[in-house]
Amino acid sequence: MAPQPLNTLEGLLNDALAETPSGRSIWVALSGGLDSCLMLTLAAGVCERADRRLRAIHVNHGLQVAASRFEAHCRTLCERINVPLSVVEVAVDTHGDGIEGAARNARYEAFFATLPAGDTLWLAQHQNDQAETFLLAALRGSGIRGLAGMPYRRDTQGITLLRPWLTQGRETLETVARSLALAWCEDPTNRDVELDRNRLRHRVLPALRERWPAAETALASSAQHASEADTLLYEYAQQELQTLLGDSHSLMINALRSRSRPRQRLLVRTLCQQQSLPTPPQKRLESLLDQLHAKPDAAVCVEWPGAQARLWRQRLYLMAALEPLPAWEVSWDGQAPLETPIGPLGWQVSTLKAPSQPFSQPLRVTWRQGGEVIRLAGRGRRDVKRLLQEAEVPPWERERLVVIMQESACLGAIDPAGKLLWQAEGVAFTRLTLSTELKA
Template sequence: MLYSRLAASLQAYCDTPRHFVLALSGGLDSRVLLRLMGQYLRLNPQHRCLAVHVHHGLSQNADEWSQCCLYWAREEGIECQVERVSLALGSRVSVEQQARERRYQALKKHLPAGGILLTAQHADDQLETVLLALKRGSGPAGLAAMAQSTPFAGGVHFRPLLTSTRTEIEHYGQQHQLEWVEDESNQDTRYDRNFLRHEVTPQLIQRWPGIRKAVARSAELCGEQDALLQELLHEKLQQALEADQSLSVASLGSERVGKQLIRQWLGLFNVLMPSKAQLDQIWQAVVQAKADANPQLCWQQVQVRRFRQRLYLVQQWPDIQDWQQECQLGQPCRLPQNLGSLTLRQAQGGQLRLPTPDEVLSVRFDPEAVEVKPVGRVGKRKLKKLFQEYGVPSWNRRRTPLIYYGDQLAAVAGLFVVEAFSGQDCDLEWHNDASDVQC
């Protein structure tokens, strides 16, 4: 039954040769999926499949599990690769969440455009996911839980066992005398999902045998409602979205509509959604703040900031105010924190003069107490005021490269040249991750 169900579900994707990536933990569910895919590929050799085992290093048995996965994949005639990832234990992010994020990052590396990622979640997992969403107080998007098929990394994430129960999968594994690994952490009921699996869902299923199908149906309906809401608000979101992917505050409308638009806007960046309380704070403390305020809300590693009546999603970075780096004329200077590289290059008709032999060329990021006169301006102004006039958001003012000749500021990358250092000998080129800027 499981094989016929899998073959039928894959039929919609296999009109042309496909490349599958199978997430192989070595546990019962993925072990059964590996056997099913081995059978499927023997009957459909035009397709390819790569099994990927993610080694988290959390268990003393992790190395042994990796070897088991390599052996079982070889038995099924499927190539297998092991990906090692590391987790920041003791951080504020839960181990479960970190492991999941690292796992999907590792899997994404192996998925070609148009490929299909296969994972082994089943109907009991779906029931647990909905219960966890209820515990968090999720809305329709969260209660939609896991769809059988979702876009992923230029391909598709497909869950072929989602309509099958844990009992059916266990029966298949025993019937075919399969071996699999038992992760000792799966017995630890300090983890919410394990608590539900061992203490709650067995009683629910015993009392209401049809609860898995009923919950799956509710999840599907929630997914349809959320998709409908996104469809209805799509045009309004496009109107509110600016060219730089910021969101116009004036276009948000009422609080109810505005919050939904903010959620959809955040969804464009694939970040962890804020909680209801955090979304309320975004609306009250950021959207509704006074016009001259500098409001923000932080969660995980991102911030929502407002600047000139637009909302921006900003990654949180450590302070680089004390960072300095000497540079050589004509050679790229690597900048910290994904800010790219900066090069002072000789060029006829440039905007900067050459540094003299005793003027050491360097890059800094500390704008405090700096007062200069840009080319074409009247009088000196503090750099803080100039940043405001040039429309640089507050969070970027300590992330904009400052080019020094000796101890004097000569230029601000992407903005202006200081009048005392203007000339026609050099161009300053800043190649960052978002764009190429010339000053």
């Protein structure tokens, strides 16, 4: 037996258990390999003693013949220790990310889709994995965030990811697993040195250990230092952003231009994080910062996967990528809940003379086309275009405006966030209590 390493691993799981609110389930990501099989086995005892619910999830990528063997092993283990298992089969799209990255993305998408909000997922990555991640990031030329490697804790998409064993080497895990006579599956692709991580594991790190026996510990320690530095920079940037952001959550370009280039990069990346947007790749980010000196009337849009940046009226806007709008127009009685291509309308409309009655003639609901005119109480007939200019609504939002028309008269205009901008004289808009906002 190996009591001290075993006590250490169980102690770390107890610490992780203390971070999960009572009443919520703990899940273990179970691949069938040594690390995850050991974690699930020890977690079963830890959770049983604490009277906490434990589940396992296995993602079958279907990328190799051995996939079915891995799934079968996971089912056998979970049956033996009486832990409920969820098996998710995924299709891996290898275009763009490479096989390793694509499989990882598919795996996490399965986690997010399966775990209920509020639950916690334990991942069995360890110190050696962290050292490999650090080296891979360095070889890609990553900045401090990439060098920080895998975080111990990450709260995302409603669940918590925890890696309790990041400080423990694989040798410790293997020692405990063998002392327990634990069975696991060996992935046949683990010896394929054409895969980047495997090449580091089997060719590079052994050479490093020959000269520096504590190489993995040192590399993982560097990742931890980078993580702490990244956290501090994020906190400082958050404080600075509070002085630069307007009501529209956009950045003042003049203020941003006055900062140094490294500070500009930090502020843009931090704002992306705050808005849950993917950060721009280095070349895209540099291109964006170059555009800060564009002419004030220039229509600037810099895009990267999943996000885009727009410059307008000396402000920088970061947002999710906007999909082209489909042709769309519907008839509406003003009362029934109405879906648009970007979500529920969220409003009812009626006349002040008969607030509970539908319109005698159907209304026409569509995107703003241009040329709409609305009669406002106390202001008379106004061009919607002029109203949008006066309200400083950005051009890309004007294109996605929903207008409610009665013949040639505009009765109201609603922005992409579901906000009623204007309503015509003699009509009343009432917000619905369910599904009240459009998707941006």
